[in-house]
Amino acid sequence: MNYTTMLVALGALAALAAGGWAWRKWAPRSFWYAVEFPAKATLVYLTWTHVASGCGLARKRRRWRFTLDAVSLAGSVSRSAKDTSAVMVQQRRVRSVQVEKAPRLRLLRPTPLGWRVWVKLHDGQVPDDYVKVGERLAHAWRVHAVRVIASKPGRVQLLATMRDPLTVVNIAPETGELLTVRPGMLENGQPWIIDFRTVPHWLNAGATQSGKSNLANAIIKGLAPQPVALVGFDLKGGVEFTPYAPRLSALATTRGECVGLLDDLVQVVTDRMALCRTHGARNIWRLPDHLQPVPIVVLVDEVAELFLMADKREKEEVSKSATALLRVAQLGRAFGVYLVVCGQRIGSDLGPGVTALRSQLSGRICHRVNDPETANMTLGDMDPDALDAARAIAAETPGVAVIAGQDGSWHRARSVYVSEEEAEAAARRFAHLSPGWSELTATGPATGGQAAEPLAA
Numbered sequence: 415m416n417y418t419t420m421l422v423a424l425g426a427l428a429a430l431a432a433g434g435w436a437w438r439k440w441a442p443r444s445f446w447y448a449v450e451f452p453a454k455a456t457l458v459y460l461t462w463t464h465v466a467s468g469c470g471l472a473r474k475r476r477r478w479r480f481t482l483d484a485v486s487l488a489g490s491v492s493r494s495a496k497d498t499s500a501v502m503v504q505q506r507r508v509r510s511v512q513v514e515k516a517p518r519l520r521l522l523r524p525t526p527l528g529w530r531v532w533v534k535l536h537d538g539q540v541p542d543d544y545v546k547v548g549e550r551l552a553h554a555w556r557v558h559a560v561r562v563i564a565s566k567p568g569r570v571q572l573l574a575t576m577r578d579p580l581t582v583v584n585i586a587p588e589t590g591e592l593l594t595v596r597p598g599m600l601e602n603g604q605p606w607i608i609d610f611r612t613v614p615h616w617l618n619a620g621a622t623q624s625g626k627s628n629l630a631n632a633i634i635k636g637l638a639p640q641p642v643a644l645v646g647f648d649l650k651g652g653v654e655f656t657p658y659a660p661r662l663s664a665l666a667t668t669r670g671e672c673v674g675l676l677d678d679l680v681q682v683v684t685d686r687m688a689l690c691r692t693h694g695a696r697n698i699w700r701l702p703d704h705l706q707p708v709p710i711v712v713l714v715d716e717v718a719e720l721f722l723m724a725d726k727r728e729k730e731e732v733s734k735s736a737t738a739l740l741r742v743a744q745l746g747r748a749f750g751v752y753l754v755v756c757g758q759r760i761g762s763d764l765g766p767g768v769t770a771l772r773s774q775l776s777g778r779i780c781h782r783v784n785d786p787e788t789a790n791m792t793l794g795d796m797d798p799d800a801l802d803a804a805r806a807i808a809a810e811t812p813g814v815a816v817i818a819g820q821d822g823s824w825h826r827a828r829s830v831y832v833s834e835e836e837a838e839a840a841a842r843r844f845a846h847l848s849p850g851w852s853e854l855t856a857t858g859p860a861t862g863g864q865a866a867e868p869l870a871a
């Protein structure tokens with residue numbers, strides 16, 4: 415090769431590298447699908463046996479293999495080297511040998527952030543075996559995380575993500591479906607959906623500045639355009655929810671107002687119960703359309719304030735509000751009253767009613783917490799990995815949370831950033847959809863559409 419050819423070859427290589435760099439920078443998605451993913455997939459398949467073995471997922475099996483053995487053609491192997499009668503040759507033989515057999519890896523399917531793949535379980539393996547080695551697999555594949563996202567008898571589906579999809583969350587909370595909001599993204603790149611008709615009550619816990627109010631903003635923004643009534647309990651003196659008053663059918667900001675508003679809610683539930691009984695319906699969704707009452711979503715901020723008492727005088731109020739909130743939680747699901755209860759911690763130290771209330775809040779959202787007990791309290795008897803994930807949430811990522819539904823599955827998720835101004839604008843824009851409180855509490859079916867009037871209990 416002469417000097418000019420070498421220069422041309424080097425120039426071509428440099429141009430190729432620059433082109434690749436520019437492609438990756440300006441069109442990362444197409445670069446991922448066309449170049450990075452095929453390269454990664456090849457590497458995953460080529461190294462799978464070693465990786466599975468290193469992660470303890472492979473099994474030892476006996477297999478027939480050709481082997482290359484040293485065989486003495488004449489004399490004995492034990493004779494000394496000087497003994498020329500011992501002649502050793504290499505001979506191919508078919509023998510049964512022990513080999514490491516990795517679980518079968520099906521087709522890797524690319525996703526915008528990584529890939530999904532089904533793995534056939536070896537006999538005796540369960541999906542949990544793969545959950546436990548997620549971190550090892552992530553290191554072996556040089557990716558951000560590997561999680562088990564689905565399982566069927568004999569198979570698990572793994573999701574590998576190249577980078578944390580929760581670094582920047584850009585998604586609209588409005589879904590257009592009744593009682594459903596999309597407050598953020600899950601770590602697997604899917605939208606995080608809260609569907610109150612599936613999981614009616616939610617506990618939203620986290621330390622101060624962990625993102626609880628932002629999530630409440632996202633929920634308000636998502637629900638504001640829907641024909642639902644929103645009710646606020648703001649025991650921070652009203653500073654959190656007062657800006658959203660135009661879209662709230664009622665707002666209580668003091669202990670006294672809370673007791674009155676909770677009594678009203680219990681009455682609403684009782685009336686709806688009677689309505690359903692009269693029409694032989696098990697829940698409001700089985701009533702004829704024209705009788706179906708407006709669903710109510712109740713947001714409670716800083717729930718501990720409802721349960722704390724400074725002196726004996728407050729004891730009765732606390733006990734009344736705790737009982738009423740518990741009744742709403744117990745009966746609300748069937749009668750269209752749903753709860754989102756926010757607080758820094760919601761432990762038994764606040765009183766006996768709290769534990770009962772917590773057990774009714776089947777949807778759990780655990781933002782960053784200051785102590786491991788709060789994570790335990792919020793996530794209950796979840797998988798220990800969920801607790802570890804909750805404890806590992808960094809202060810620099812407000813809005814990140816571990817969420818768990820009633821089916822026991824859990825996800826890392828992050829809410830989309832919704833500023834107070836945005837939520838306030840949505841509340842003003844859809845103020846005309848707020849049913850008046852008097853209309854909601856009147857016996858009989860309520861219909862939306864009145865101007866909102868925050869309650870002064």
Ligand SMILES: Nc1ncnc2c1ncn2[C@@H]1O[C@H](COP(=O)(O)OP(=O)(O)OP(=O)(O)O)[C@@H](O)[C@H]1O
Nearest residue numbers: 621622623624625626627628812813828829830831
């Ligand atoms: N998903 C998010 N993305 C980006 N920033 C966020 C997110 N959630 C919250 N933040 C930011 O984190 C800060 C704290 O959030 P937020 O007020 O919601 O916390 P909090 O838990 O309600 O705190 P406190 O209990 O003190 O009211 C705010 O400045 C907010 O802008």
